[in-house]
Structures are given as structure tokens and as C-alpha cells.
Amino acid sequence: MLAALTLLLAYQLAGEVTTLVLGLPVPGPVIGMLCLFVGLALRGGPSETLESTATGLLGHLSLLFVPAGVGVMAHAHRIADEWIPIGVALVGSTLIGLAATALTMQLIVRLMRRG
């Protein structure tokens, strides 16, 4: 597990350094993920420990968003002032976005099956 966690951090570090050196607008962990993905494709799959560590970490992915979410406290003022536009925009755009993505993808899958 320790080796797997070290590997994940090393890829993240490599990603961060890459974005800094090349001045990329993409965050380091995303580059780290792409590098690991390429690495896995070249190696033919993750080791057992890497697989179980990743499963453990991703199994509680939602926990990791809690600290940022509590930050709503720090913006109580702005949110109290603008809660209608913020609330309607969030609910509306989430529903519209979910529908647009799913229906577009379904349409193309069906067109490809027919074609």
C-alpha cells in the first residue's frame, strides 16, 4: 500500500512539475493521471497493490470534497445576497447539462448502430 501511495504521489508530482515547466493551463493531478494511464497501457495493467490502493482511495472519493464544501461558510454573505440566481443557475444548468450530454451520446450511439 505504501509503495502504491508513493507511486500515485510521484505521478502527481511529475504532473505538477510538467504543468509548471511547460506553463500548461491544466492542473498537475490531471496530467499525472494521463501519464499513469499511458504507463498502465504500456505495462499491461496495474499491480495488485496499486489496484487495491486505488480502489480504497476512490471508494471514499466523496469524503475528499467535504472540506471544500464546508467553505460555503466563508461565502455566507455573497450566497445570502445572490441565492436566487446561484440556486436557479446550479439546478437548471445541472439538469440541462446532464440531459444534453446523455441525449447527445445516446443519439450518436444509435446512429452508429444503424450505420
Place this chain on the structure above:
Amino acid sequence: MEHEHVFRIWVYLSTSPLLGLTLTLVAYLGAYRIYERGGGNPLLNPVALAIALLIGFLSLTATPYETYFEGAKFVHFLLGPATVALAIPLYRQLGKLRSLLLPIGVALPVGLVVASFSAVAIARALGASRETLLSLAPKSVTAPVAMGIAEKVGGLPSLTAVLVVSTGILGAVLGTGLFGLLRVTDESIRGVSMGVNAHGIGTARAFQVSPQMGAFSGLAMALSALVTALFLPPLLGLSGLAP
């Protein structure tokens, strides 16, 4: 005397990162138990419940967010390695990914643009401030990416973090119901839509539904982060909203 003793313990605890860290884990475990007792009902979203519990506690004890975050940042930090770890479920779906390259390649940018610009348009029509609009634009992608974009275009990164988490919770809560209404049954399509619109929180929800939906959600979330980071700042510039 007794009172003063309790007060001293509190002063010690409230200045140590231990409290914020422990509270975060306790609140999440409690919230997760409630979610499980409720039979996995998406309305009892564990992230939303945990946040509500923590805000209640911090407000009652008059603890500032900054003090809490001193401890909670250790959990927050793990978002980085967790993002890297998404490569593994992604790799597992490599075969399926190849066959769906075109549908994902089209639906992903469509969904991202629709979600971002509909959010900005609705908020603008209802009179939101410019800073709020710019903080809202990157709200569909994972928090570290969205915060970086907000900073770049002139929004408020910490407000964006809150909007990102709210969007994720909304997607996780509303997603499966909406897919049912739209008669979208394919797990890979549901997963992609969840990942594009509700990033990691939607992905966490998707993994609770099925490993396939989770993997596609993780894939879509990662690709969305990449595409949004590259294209949203120039698009906002073109629309005249950002410099």
C-alpha cells in the same frame, strides 16, 4: 474551576489540526451511516449531510472556517492522488472506451459547453454579479481544476469550490432520476453524463450504482477536466465575460 478546565481543553483542541481532521471523518462516517440506513437514497447524499453537520458544529462553537481547514486540509490534499488513481478504473474500461470514442468525443464537449454557458446565462438573467458569473463558469469540473480556472479568469476560487461541490451533489441527487425520465438506460452513457456534469461527487455516486457507470463517470470527469482547462478560459474571453 471545572469550567476553566474544559475551556483550556477547548483552547488546545481548537488550535490543533487534530480537531478539524477528526471532525471531518466523524461527520462523514455519521452521514454515510444515515445514507446506508436510508437504503442508499440519493436524497440523503453523504457529502451534503456531512457538510451540514460540520457547519452546524462550527457555527455552534463559533469556530472560523480557516481554523477548521487547518485540520481538514489533510483530507482535501488527497484529492490530488485520488485524481491520479482514476487512471486505474479508466484503464479497466479501455476496450469499451475504444468502441465509444466517437460518441464520447461529441457528447463530452457538447455537455460541457451547455452546462457552463446555461449556468452563466441563467445567473446573468437573474442579476448575479460578474464575479459570481465567472466563479460559476467552471462549476462542472473537479474542484482543483475549477479553482485554477476561476483564478485565471477573475472569479473567486473559494466560491468556485463551493459551487463545484453543490453542483456535484445536485448531479448525484438528480442524475439517476433524470436518466430514468429520459429513458437513458445504458450504464456507459449514464456514467459519461454524470462525470461531465457532476465530476467526483457524481462519480462517487456512479460507483455506488455499478462499477461500469463509475468507470465511465471517472473517465468523463478526467477528460472534462482536461478539455475545460484548455478551452474554457479562451471561450469566456471570446464571450466577453473574462479578460
